[in-house]
Amino acid sequence: MTAQSVDERRLREVALTPGEYRAIVEELKRAPNEVELGMLGVLWSEHCSYKSSKALLRRLPSAGAAVIQGPGENAGAVNIGEGWAAVFKIESHNHPSAIEPYQGAATGVGGIIRDVIAMGARPIALLDSLRFGPQPASSHHVEGVVAGIGGYGNCIGIPTVGGEVYFEDCYANNPLVNAMCVGLVRVERLMRARAEGTGNSLMLVGADTGRDGIHGASFASLELDETSSERRPAVQVGNPFLEKCLLEACMDLAHTDAVVAIQDLGAAGLTSSVAECAGRVDGAGAHIDVARVPRRERGMTPYHVMLSESQERMLVVVERGREAEVEAIFQAWDLTSAVIGHVTDDGHLTVVDGAEKVARLPISLLTDGAPPRRLVGVAAEQPPGLDMNALPPLVDAGAALLRLLASPNLSSRRGIFRRYDHMVGDATVIPPGGDAAMLRVKGTRLGLAVTTDCNSRYCHLDPHLGAQLAVAEAARNIIATGAHPLAVTDCLNFANPDRPEVYWEMEETIAGLAHACRAFELPIVSGNVSLYNDSSGESAIYPTPVVGMVGLIDDYGKRLSAGLRGEGDFVLLIGSSQNDLGGSEYLKVEHGLVAGRPPALDLARERAVDRLVLAAAENGLLQSAHDCAEGGMLVALAECCLLGGIGVRCPAIRPEVPLRMDAAFFGESPSRFIVSLSSRAMPELQSLARRHHVEISLLGLAGGDSIQFEGQFRLPLAEIRQAWEGALT
């Protein structure tokens, strides 16, 4: 077979271009056989090779004092003190979820959990960042995805403590499902998936291998079109029960020092897990006998076995001669384990089927060989501008508030998160519903705050700024609990990067992320890229860089939540407000507009505000704190009241020119919080604010069972709650 003679159709099937094929032949100095072609196809897919995004991702900062493990392993890890490391990562499962929402989302959760387990960590929390088309047309997606996430997380017994849900037209055919998992491990027990030690055994543990998901990784690297449903056998069915047993068995491995490394099997199955594991060690290779792989079905070929994406499997590198110890641990959990090969020092992945040779490829060709794709970015058309003078003035702030709270992007998420077990583990000290959730580290006073954030409408209107705003919002969500932001994981969801305007969005987004993370001194320790989120090239998604963030508080007894606490407390707005209506929910809900520029972000001011709130929290001045985000000041204030079950009495708002009334109530200026405190704490807060050069303004006094702005409106809390909770149930 020569480069010319290979069937074009076959190349498409394995998602390789003729150019890539030529590169393979050149490197091997021969044509690859069928199995080799399949193996290279999956590993060179965008999903595994990052060939379109690698160059850009290098710009993201990943170093920091607390970082123990940056990108490159199954998950990132940061030191949180007292001997503990927090391990976390976010990952997309968009394409499978578009085809089969329940199983797609469920197996997405299963996959990200295995990444954390592979680091030797016990998973302690899950988050899910979701994007759907408008309701009710998207309800099939919403129902399936939410049920799938709950189905997996609830069964395996890891609390799902946070996430986000947004509805926009652009996600109608391309729903996004990004799942994040956070785990804990003693620093000295942190594992790395490196196939060290020639002669050590490779054991495959967990589920038997079936024919599921062959070419799943390539599938995730294509646009969805009419034929997608024919590729549906790529959809896999998760088994959370089996993964629970796998999790416990892997935790039990800590009792033996016979284990050198653990690597999960994800996209591209055995091929990628073995290649990646060997690829992390200079000169290492692996020898695999597919005949030894336990199978679920009869009639599977070596091709199937090497490419299967059967879920709930792990590769364990075991010191030679100690396989029985490891087998016993898995056996105790009724799990199959099989020695399927060993580590070599020839830098090649050799696959045999009993006595028969099946494939032999250089590890470096598999993991690093894909020629980077050089794409060009061209700035997208400027989105429609916003003529503020043409906007009709705000007539009835109260009525607008009710409409905003009842809109799908702002309404209560309780209808969703009550379907997730968010309490198992006895560690959730801040449950979902406010800003970040918080988990205590048992046996210490440490609290880990976790959140995911991204306003993709901002990113659509200005990707560079939008990405920065996502980082800033995530940080504010962490800070609103009293915790310090520590590190970031990111899931970059884009449309087809072959389109210059999409590639430009990628460039801008990544530049914006990098810029903001540098300003916040936040390392990005793990992440994931999902491309081709456009169905048949028509409906491209907004650039959606989901920021997952972890923060730390040294004593969770000092944590803050969003709800007002006591009658008579002062309710303050920290930070200042501009005419920031561009890209706002107010514009969309009240005026049907997606227009303008997102709010400007002054990173220095943002940091000053953050420092003030953290200092105030540290000194015990605050009763509550809440981030002011979508929907602006009034929506945030209403949330503080609803979450605390206490109303608020405020004097009329009379914004000073040039601030408009609508922007004062509903503008989305960043760098703002709503806090409450007792009157006694006021002087100290005022002096802190002066010291940090941050503007603070008194909004009103907590109390009563309504929200009122003297002479402007008064709404009973019960009515507000009905609007807020009625929308998403």
Added chain:
Amino acid sequence: MIARVIVTPKPVVNDPQGITVKQGLATLGFREVSDVRVGKYIEVNLEAETEHEARSRVEAMCKQLLANHVIEDYRFEIDMDGHKRR
């Protein structure tokens, strides 16, 4: 009349439930069991003029709601004299 619909996981699709039930049966001593698949049974009471009509309506129900054709197969029978067993 009654339509009796059986929905089963497609043969290539993983069936964790079936696998686990098989293991459960083995523990109970039913070692002669080599494979178990678990699906759904749906009994639909409906009105229709003819069996032909019933057939085409139930076919449509299966396609649209009762089975998830990504991972499941279905089959059904129509019982013209069937009535609710209550």
Added chain:
Amino acid sequence: MIARVIVTPKPVVNDPQGITVKQGLATLGFREVSDVRVGKYIEVNLEAETEHEARSRVEAMCKQLLANHVIEDYRFEIDMDGHKRR
């Protein structure tokens, strides 16, 4: 051989799933549906010398594991020639 077991909720047990499916069908325009019950279908591949033996073994499986007599009824058929459809 294959045993095809059907497990249904007892008539006295309310079947929220059935009710929801019925509503779902109605929303899709299948208004001719008066009642839906959702149960389980379990396909068991097993070895047995005789149909009689198979029958008594499957009966035992149903009693012990496959159905819960507080809330469910079961019935089954044995297909002597049946084999795994894989």
Added chain:
Amino acid sequence: MRSIWTVTSADEWPDPGGPCIFAAWAAGPLVKFGVVVFPGTWSDRDCGWVIDQVLGAELQYLWHKDADLKGCDCVILPGGFAYGDYLRTGAIARFAPVMEKIADFADRGGLVWGICNGFQVLCEAGLLPGALIRNSSLEFRCQWTNLVVERTDLPYTSQCGEREVIRVPISHGEGNYFADPATLSRLEQRGQVVFRYCDAGGRVTNSANPNGSMHNIAGIVNARGNVLGMMPHPERCAEVELGGTDGLKLFRSVAESAMKVLVS
């Protein structure tokens, strides 16, 4: 106090008190809790945490393959999805080797406490009547609920007040209690309903029922009073930082009852 449990009704118990009891308490309650672990169980660690770290009692995990209860005074079947809850909740778990010992233990009057999945296992095993079916909403529900305590003469509830309303979270997809009419009326007549979902004021209403359970039943006890099954999770509310401490009352009750038996 490693002997077989004997259950006496609360009013027959001698007045506790006296310095020896407080001395014993200071060293931690003497009761030994066993927590069963099936494949797929996940509340085992939470129960263990409360017993060991909050209550300070002795803790022993019991593996599903164990054929011995290791001298435990109270055996907890915790929450989770034993065997994935495939087929039916608790259906496969009830055949685990440890279950045989638990049935014997219950027969002899030993304390057996099923929480959530554990309740489902006890029903499947026939140690408690009825069954738990799909929530009427068809949705999994994780939320706080209010429970009115209808029996305070049990070793599980002696620390609760008469008809006290306690706040305890639920987390289940199949907690909808069902029993045939005869069984249900027998349960009611004999006062075997221990917890009922209610509103904050203790009213047993439809809207306070999170899953469609008959008679708002959240927990029942067997006729003898030693086997308790409940859907809500007391081990999730034993510390203020988790939002409430009512669950601790149940664990304390068990520990305290053990003390009473000890002095009696």
